[in-house]
Amino acid sequence: MPQSTLTHLECSLTGQTYEADQVMNLAPNSQRPLLARYDLAEAAKSLTPENLVRRKPGMWRYREVLPVRSDANVIDLGEGSTPLLKAARLGETIGCQNTYIKDESLNPTGSFKARGLGMAVSRAKELGESVLAIPSAGNAAGAMCAYAAAGGLEAHVYMPRDVPHTFKAECQAYGGSVTLVDGLITDCGTKVAEGVQAHGWFDLSTLKEPYRLEGKKTMGYEIAEQFDWTLPDVIIYPTGGGTGLVGMWKAFAEMEEMGLIGSKRPRMVTVQTTGCAPIVRAYDRGERFADEWENAATIADGLRVPKAVGDFLILDAVRASEGTAITVTDEAIMESVGLMASLTGVFPAPESAACLEAQRVLLSQYMIGRDETVVLFNTGTSLKYTHLFG
Ligand SMILES: *Cc1c(COP(=O)(O)O)cnc(C)c1O
Numbered sequence: 142m143p144q145s146t147l148t149h150l151e152c153s154l155t156g157q158t159y160e161a162d163q164v165m166n167l168a169p170n171s172q173r174p175l176l177a178r179y180d181l182a183e184a185a186k187s188l189t190p191e192n193l194v195r196r197k198p199g200m201w202r203y204r205e206v207l208p209v210r211s212d213a214n215v216i217d218l219g220e221g222s223t224p225l226l227k228a229a230r231l232g233e234t235i236g237c238q239n240t241y242i243k244d245e246s247l248n249p250t251g252s253f254k255a256r257g258l259g260m261a262v263s264r265a266k267e268l269g270e271s272v273l274a275i276p277s278a279g280n281a282a283g284a285m286c287a288y289a290a291a292g293g294l295e296a297h298v299y300m301p302r303d304v305p306h307t308f309k310a311e312c313q314a315y316g317g318s319v320t321l322v323d324g325l326i327t328d329c330g331t332k333v334a335e336g337v338q339a340h341g342w343f344d345l346s347t348l349k350e351p352y353r354l355e356g357k358k359t360m361g362y363e364i365a366e367q368f369d370w371t372l373p374d375v376i377i378y379p380t381g382g383g384t385g386l387v388g389m390w391k392a393f394a395e396m397e398e399m400g401l402i403g404s405k406r407p408r409m410v411t412v413q414t415t416g417c418a419p420i421v422r423a424y425d426r427g428e429r430f431a432d433e434w435e436n437a438a439t440i441a442d443g444l445r446v447p448k449a450v451g452d453f454l455i456l457d458a459v460r461a462s463e464g465t466a467i468t469v470t471d472e473a474i475m476e477s478v479g480l481m482a483s484l485t486g487v488f489p490a491p492e493s494a495a496c497l498e499a500q501r502v503l504l505s506q507y508m509i510g511r512d513e514t515v516v517l518f519n520t521g522t523s524l525k526y527t528h529l530f531g
Pocket of ligand 1: 254347381382383384444521
């Protein structure tokens with residue numbers, strides 16, 4: 142069995158290093174995200190294309206570059222190895238033949254949050270934590286409660302009061318304790334911080350512990366493997382906290398260092414909505430850090446994130462890749478849901494429909510070429526958002 146080659150944690154802003162096998166949230170000095178680092182030379186010995194074809198599907202197939210050390214701590218609900226669909230009819234209609242959808246809605250609990258939370262809950266268990274807490278727009282809470290249930294950990298979730306009923310029901314069914322908060326996800330984060338202070342809970346907020354990122358980075362490994370160890374020209378990503386985009390960018394660097402891919406990178410496109418666009422605003426202003434967005438409002442709940450602790454990691458990746466950052470309106474999102482569903486058979490979450498709208502705009506502005514290979518992310522199932530469709 143392959144083993145984790147985790148060596149240490151590193152502050153994403155200052156580069157300061159920390160011992161890996163201790164419980165940590167943000168880097169103590171900078172209050173910025175910690176990144177997991179591996180012995181990639183060692184990992185490369187067994188993490189080869191030839192070996193991978195013989196491994197079973199799922200995100201744990203990349204075990205050498207994942208943080209969980211003992212099999213006994215792996216909580217596996219079958220996450221990962223989601224389809225990369227060639228959207229032929231959609232591509233023809235919008236004039237971009239090589240359009241693909243990475244369909245993350247097939248993950249356990251119906252969203253790609255399963256990858257991050259599956260990894261983070263497993264690692265928290267390995268490090269001896271037993272009571273977890275999270276602020277969430279819905280999908281992260283459902284995923285955390287599911288993995289906590291499977292692993293026998295206690296789960297406390299804080300969601301905005303207007304969260305779709307499905308999420309509340311789901312979390313409670315998994316045995317989670319649900320608190321609805323008057324406010325946004327940032328206000329939920331404040332409540333979680335209070336619980337951490339008062340009761341010693343472990344905070345699984347996005348990028349505030351190092352391992353959700355490691356789960357989400359497996360999307361980058363999968364895309365490379367599914368494109369036969371090449372990468373597409375463009376990846377369009379609906380950005381809230383940005384964990385998936387930052388994770389894929391980290392995966393590409395690791396893969397290049399291990400000799401699995403070359404130096405070519407996709408242009409990374411961040412999509413937000415006109416009602417909450419802190420990253421796009423900072424991109425447009427040429428800033429590395431993003432100010433908090435006031436009065437955030439959008440139907441795409443996963444994108445209603447007014448402030449991201451990994452802001453500079455998102456912006457650095459977008460700029461280094463020569464990608465871009467773009468906003469779309471809620472109205473355009475609702476139109477794009479129908480367009481995508483009727484031409485692909487995939488009923489996308491509003492966040493994912495935002496990617497399609499962004500692609501159409503960027504095609505019309507010649508920022509994406511009509512013969513380029515473009516990957517859109519369907520980050521979650523729309524079946525949890527049926528209230529939006531009357
Ligand atoms: C959380 C979420 C997002 C945003 O993901 P980040 O990695 O936090 O940027 C997008 N879509 C859906 C459906 C989500 O649940």
